[in-house]
Amino acid sequence: MSNLMDINTEDKLEYQFFPVSSGSVQFKVRTPNDAHIALTMGPQESDPMIEVFIGGWGNTKSVIRRNRTKPEKVEVETPDILNGGEFRGFWVRWDGGIISAGRDGEAIPFISWSDPEPFPIAFVGVCTGWGATGTWKIEDGAEFNTPDSLEYKFGPVANGTLRFDFRGPHNCHVCLTQAPAEVDPIYEIMLGGWENTQSVIRYCKQKPEKVTVPTPGLVNPNEFKRFLIQWRCGRLMVRDGETGATLMEWVDPNPFNITHFGIRTGWGARGQWRIHHFNSGAGGQSLQPSAPVAAPLYAAPPGYPGVAPVGGSGPGTWVDAAGGAIPPGAVVGGQDCNGEPIYVARAQHEGAVIPGKLVASHGVTFVPWGGLEHGKPEYQVLVGGPNNWVPTSGSNVPPGAFRGGESEDGEPLFVGRVEHEGSLTTGKVQQSHGVCYISFAGQELGFPEYQILMP
Structure with missing residues (x-):
C-alpha cells in the first residue's frame, strides 16, 4: 500500500x-x-x-x-x-x-x-x-501517547504475549486481566517505578509485591525501550525486548485466563508507546532465537550408519485445514501444559514450509521462525502418519527421519518435539543448526536435546 x-x-x-x-x-x-x-x-x-x-x-x-x-x-x-x-x-x-x-x-x-x-x-x-x-x-500507522494519569486504557491480547516499546521518564505500568477493566484477578507490571529505580509484579493490587527488583535507569524519556511480557500456565515473565533477558518472573499458583491488557503512566510521567500486537506491520526488530545458530554437522550416533537422507517423507498424508480444525486420523505429537493434545502440523511462512504445533482451541497452527512464534490460520495436518519418536541431540538426525518441510533456502526440516514448561511440544529440526525449534509463548525456542519423528 x-x-x-x-x-x-x-x-x-x-x-x-x-x-x-x-x-x-x-x-x-x-x-x-x-x-x-x-x-x-x-x-x-x-x-x-x-x-x-x-x-x-x-x-x-x-x-x-x-x-x-x-x-x-x-x-x-x-x-x-x-x-x-x-x-x-x-x-x-x-x-x-x-x-x-x-x-x-x-x-x-x-x-x-x-x-x-x-x-x-x-x-x-x-x-x-x-x-x-x-x-x-x-x-500508514503512528505512535500514541498516555497522559500523566493512573487510569488504564485497555485492549485485547492473543497468544500469551505482549510486546511493546515505551519512551518515558518512569512509571511504565501494564496490567493483565480477564476483562477490559480493573477487576480481580489482575496482574500489574510496573517498570521503572519509584523514580526509575525499581520494578515490581503486583497481584490484585495487594502488597507486598510478588516480585521486586532494582532496575535503575530502565526506561528513558529520550529513546524507546522494548519489553516483552509473556504468560503461560501461570508463569508470568517480563523480558528485555532486545536481548530476551528475563527482568522479572513469577508463578501464580491459581492462574486465570488473560484476555486483555491495560497501559498507563502516572506519578508525573507521560509516555509514548508502540504496541506490536496492534502494529504488526511496524517492522520492528525480532528477538533472536534462544538456541545456538549453528552446530557441528552430522556425526552419526551409535546404531545410525551413514547420514540422514533428504528425500521422501515416508508414510502419512498432509491434509489441508484451517481455523483449528482437526482432520480424522491426525497424528498427536504431544500435549499442551493444560493437557490439550498437540497435533503434528505445518504451515507456509516467508517462503518456507515449517513443521510446528496445532492446538485446536487456539484456532491456528504455530510455527517457529526468526526468533518468534507465528500463528497461521491455514495449515496442513499430518494424517495417518508415524508416531515413532527417537531421542537424539544436536545435528544427529537419524537416517530416514520423517521430513516435514523445508527452509526458505531449501534445507530439509524434520519433525521434532521437546518437553518444556509442562508441555510436550512439536516443532522443526534444522540439522545445520543442531537444534529442535518450537513455538512457545510468542518466541522461537531452540533445544539441542530433542525427540525426532521416524517412519
Whole structure:
C-alpha cells in the first residue's frame, strides 16, 4: 500500500478495494456518518468478510459484522464519532483473528472482536452510504501517547504475549486481566517505578509485591525501550525486548485466563508507546532465537550408519485445514501444559514450509521462525502418519527421519518435539543448526536435546 492514498466514496454502499500487505490500515475520513471498512481475501465482496461500521445509525454507534449477517458480533455507542466538516483519524488492525478499530493517536481500540475462524486478509474496502458521501486519506500507522494519569486504557491480547516499546521518564505500568477493566484477578507490571529505580509484579493490587527488583535507569524519556511480557500456565515473565533477558518472573499458583491488557503512566510521567500486537506491520526488530545458530554437522550416533537422507517423507498424508480444525486420523505429537493434545502440523511462512504445533482451541497452527512464534490460520495436518519418536541431540538426525518441510533456502526440516514448561511440544529440526525449534509463548525456542519423528 502506498504511503498516502486519496479515495472519494459516493452515497451508495459500494466498496472500493485496495491491497494490503501488513496487518493494519490507518486512515482519515470526512463524512457525516457511516464510514464502512471491509476486510477480505480478494478485491470484492465475498465470504469470508469482516465489516467495521464506524458512525452508523445516524453517527450514534459502531459495529463489527461478519459475512454480512446479523446479529452484529459486537456493538458500541460512539456518538458523534464522525464529522462531515472535518477529517477524523482511525485505524483498523487484525492480528491472530482479533479485529480492532481505534481513533488516531490512541492505541487502545474503541471496538474489537476475536474471530473464531480467522482468514488471511489481503484487501481492504471502504465505502459510505445511508445519505453520506466521504473523502478518505489512507495512510500508514503512528505512535500514541498516555497522559500523566493512573487510569488504564485497555485492549485485547492473543497468544500469551505482549510486546511493546515505551519512551518515558518512569512509571511504565501494564496490567493483565480477564476483562477490559480493573477487576480481580489482575496482574500489574510496573517498570521503572519509584523514580526509575525499581520494578515490581503486583497481584490484585495487594502488597507486598510478588516480585521486586532494582532496575535503575530502565526506561528513558529520550529513546524507546522494548519489553516483552509473556504468560503461560501461570508463569508470568517480563523480558528485555532486545536481548530476551528475563527482568522479572513469577508463578501464580491459581492462574486465570488473560484476555486483555491495560497501559498507563502516572506519578508525573507521560509516555509514548508502540504496541506490536496492534502494529504488526511496524517492522520492528525480532528477538533472536534462544538456541545456538549453528552446530557441528552430522556425526552419526551409535546404531545410525551413514547420514540422514533428504528425500521422501515416508508414510502419512498432509491434509489441508484451517481455523483449528482437526482432520480424522491426525497424528498427536504431544500435549499442551493444560493437557490439550498437540497435533503434528505445518504451515507456509516467508517462503518456507515449517513443521510446528496445532492446538485446536487456539484456532491456528504455530510455527517457529526468526526468533518468534507465528500463528497461521491455514495449515496442513499430518494424517495417518508415524508416531515413532527417537531421542537424539544436536545435528544427529537419524537416517530416514520423517521430513516435514523445508527452509526458505531449501534445507530439509524434520519433525521434532521437546518437553518444556509442562508441555510436550512439536516443532522443526534444522540439522545445520543442531537444534529442535518450537513455538512457545510468542518466541522461537531452540533445544539441542530433542525427540525426532521416524517412519
